[in-house]
Amino acid sequence: MPLFYRLLMAMLISAGLVLTYDLFQAQIEEERDQPRLVFDARAGRLTLEKPAERIRIIYASMFGPGEPVMRVRDKWISRFEEEYAARLAADPSYAVPPAERPRFVADVLHQARQALPEFRQRLAALDAAGAGQKGLLAQELAAWLEDRRIAVSDMDGDAPPLERARTLHALLTRLETLAESHAPADEVAVVPRVKVTVERRWQGRWVLSANRPRFLTGREVPDIIEGGKTELRALVQDDYAVPLDVPPAGETLSPLDGPDTWGRPERPWRAAFIPSMLADGKYPIDDPVRRQRIYFAPLTCYTYCIFYNEVLFKRAGIDRRPRTWPEFIAVCEKLKAAGINPLTADMEAYGEVWMMWLIYRAVGPQAWERTITGVPSGRPGRPPISDPPWTDPRYRGVFAQVRLLRDCGYFDKAFAGSAWPAAQRAFASGSAAMMINGSWLVQELGGYEEAASARTFKLNCFSFPQWPGGRPQDQTAAFAGTCGVMVCRQGKATRHAIELVKYLSARDHPDLVHENAQISCMKDADFPPALAGVADDFLSAPLVYSGDPRDYAPRFAAAVLLPTYVEFFLAESASVGKFLAGLEERSTAYLDNGGERGYE
C-alpha cells in the first residue's frame, strides 16, 4: 500500500478511536444517570437513588495550570463538589415527591427481579468456590450487579472474602423479600442523587479577554471569574457582575448578609471578611447606583514590600532593617561600599512601585488622585485643575529620589536591559541585596530558597520606608491589592456559584497562607509566616490603601502616566524638572479635554 494511503488510514483510525472513546464516555455518563438500588451492608438498608440532578458551575481563574494557588483551589473545589452534593441531597427541596416514588421503585425493581435467578446461581458458585477464589468472585459478582443498577457498599474495601459473601447473601435475601412485597415503594427509601461539577478553566492572567466572546454571545459564560480587583473592573462597568450586597430576586437577604454557611453559620458572611478588604469590592465607575455596590469578593491580597537577602545584609554589617527613607539610602550606601549591588530590577516590571509607594508616603493617595482627576477650578466654565499640581515640591522630592536610586548606581548595571524574571534569578543567586516586589515573590522564589544553601540566600522583607515630613497617617498605612472573585450575572448557576465562593472563603485560607504565603482577606486566617518581616506593620496599620490610578483614571494611567514614568525611570540621565513639567502639561490637556471621557 502506498505511503499516502497508509498515512490516511492511520489518521482515520485515530479519529475513529477518539470518536469511539467519546461515545463510550457519553454512554458511561448516561448509565450513571439511571436510578439504582444501593445496599448498605452494615445497616442492612436498601435505598433507591433517583437519577442524578446535575449542577454545573463554571469557574474561570486568573491562575494558570500548575500554579501553586491553582493546586490549592483545585483541591478545595473538589471537596466542595462532594460536600455540596451531599448537602443538596439532604435538602428537602431536592427530595423525591411521594407521588413519584412508586414510578422509580417499579422500574428498578423490575430489573432486580429479572436478575434474581442468575444472582442465585452466581452466589451458589461463589459459595462452592475455594477460599482463594472467593474474594475475586465476590468482586466480579458485585460488578455484575452494578451493571444491573444494584450497588453494594464496602465491596471494594479490605473486607475478607467470607464477609463479602455474607453481604451478598444478605442482599439476595433483601431483594427476594422485596420482590414478594405487595407495596415495595413503602419498603425502600428513595433518595435524590446530586452531582455537582465545577468546570475549572485555569486561563491565566488574561482570563477576562479569554472569556470576552462568551460574555458577548451569552453562551458558556463563567459563573465565577477569579482575578485581580482592578482587572475585573470591565465586568462592573458593563453590568455583568452580581452585586453581593443586594438580595437576589425572590430572596430577602443579600449573599453578604446571608449566613457564612461553610464557616460559622451563626454570623453573616460579611462578618467573615476583614472589613477594609471587603469595602474594597466597590468600583469607582460612572454609574451612581453601581458605584455604591460590592461586586467583588476578596479572597487573598498582596502587598508590595522590599525583599532582602539576609546573608548579604550580614556581610555588609547591616543588623537592622531600615525604617525611614534616609535609613534606606544609608543601607544602600553601605551595601555599595561593601561591593554588593544594593538593588536589582527588571526594566519594565515593578519600576512603578517605587513611584507609587514614594507618593503614598510623601503626598498621600488622596492627593495623588486629586492631582490626576482634578478638583473644581472654582471658575465657571473652566475645567478642573490638578491639586496639588505635578510641579508641587513634594512630587519633585519623590521623583528626585527615584532618580537618585538610578544615578547613584544602587541598581545593578544590567537592570535597564533585563527582562522578567531575570532580576528574581539574580536576587536569589546573591548578586543583589534587595528588590521591590509583590508579596507573591516568596512563592515564586520558594524553589530557589530551598535549593540555595543558607550561606548564600536567606529571604526576608521589610515595609516600605517612611518618609520624613509626610503625613503621619501615610507613614503607618499598609498597601493591599486584592484578588478574588466575581459572580457573573449571565452564569447559569449563580446561586450555586455563590455557595462555592462562600465555601472557598471559609476553607482554603489555611492552605493558601501556610503553603503559598498568601495574605488572606478573611478575619479568621493567620498571617503568612514567610512574610513575618512585614506582619507587624501590616496587621497594625490603621489605614489600608489599595488600588492605583488604573482604578479611577485607567486611560490616563495607560496612555500618559505609566509610559512617561517608565521612560524617566529607565533613562540613563533625566531631568526631574523637565519630566514633571511634561507630565503637568499632559495632565492639564487631559483635564481640559474632559478627563477619561476625553480619551474615548
Add this chain to the structure above:
Amino acid sequence: MIVSQPRRLGGWWGAPALFLAPALVLFAVLFAFPAAGSLYVSMCRWTGFTPHMEFVGLHSFARLLADMKFWNALRNNFWIMGAGGVVFFAFALVFAAALNDRRLRGRKFFQTLIFFPSFISAVGAATFWKLLYDSKSGLLNLSLEGLGASPVQWLSSDNAIDAAIVMLVWAEVGGAMILLLAGMRRIPKDYYEAAEIDGASGSQQFFHVTVPMMREVVLIALSLWMIGSMKVFGFIQALLAPDINDRCQVISTLQYDYAFNNRRCIFLMGEATAMAVVQVAIVLVLVGIVRLLREKKSIEY
C-alpha cells in the same frame, strides 16, 4: 455535418456561476463578511464585552494619527522590514549559493542545520533568545565579559528591536534559503556553460546569470518577507512580554495590547481594529508594488 451546439446552463454565465458559487460563498462567509465587520468595528467605540457598539466614524483612525505609540510601532515594523530584510536576504542568498555549489560536502546536513530553526515554535525560539540576551546572566554578556568587553543591554528599549531582528533572521532565513535554492536549481546549466566559455568568473556568473534569472523567486520571497515583517507578532510578544516597552511595540503587539491587555483595565477594540485595517492596507500597497515589479519584466527560460 451539422453539429448542434451544447445548451448552456442558464445562459452565458450560468455554468461558471454554478461552479464558482461554492468558492464565492466560502469567500463571502469566511473572508468578505468578517472583513467588512472589522471595518465596521474600526469605526465604532467598543469594549468587546457588550453587543452595543457606538458608531463614531473615523474617530479611531484620527486617534491613531495622534497616537505616538502607533507611529513608533509602525516605524519598528518598517525597520524590521527594511534593515531586517537586507540582512535576511543577504544571508539567504549566501546560504543558497553555497548550498547550490555541488563541490560543497555535507550539503544536506548544512541545509537541515540552516532550516532547523524554522521547525521551532515562535515561543520556543524567543525563550531561547531571551536567555541568550539576558543582560544579567545571558550567554552573550557572559561571553563578552569573558573577553573583557563591557556587557550590552540587548533587550533595553534602545536595542530590543535590533535584537529581535537578529532572532527573526535566524528563525526565518531557512525558509527563504530553500525558496532561493529551488529557484537556483531551476536555472538551466546551459547559461552557466555559455558564461564559462565567455570567460565569466564565478562571481560574475552569480551576479549576471543567477541573480537576474531568479528575479521571480526573489520577488516572491520578498513579498513573503514584507508580509511577515508587517504582521510579526509571536516572536516579539514572546521575547519582550509581559511588559513590552512602548518603544519596542510593533503594530500587532500594540493591537493586542489595546484589545486584550487585562492589565491596562481598558479595552479599545475600535482603535485596535483600526490599526488592523491600516496594517492590511499597508500590506496590500507593498504587495501591489512588488507585483508591479514582477509584471514589468519577466524572464522566461
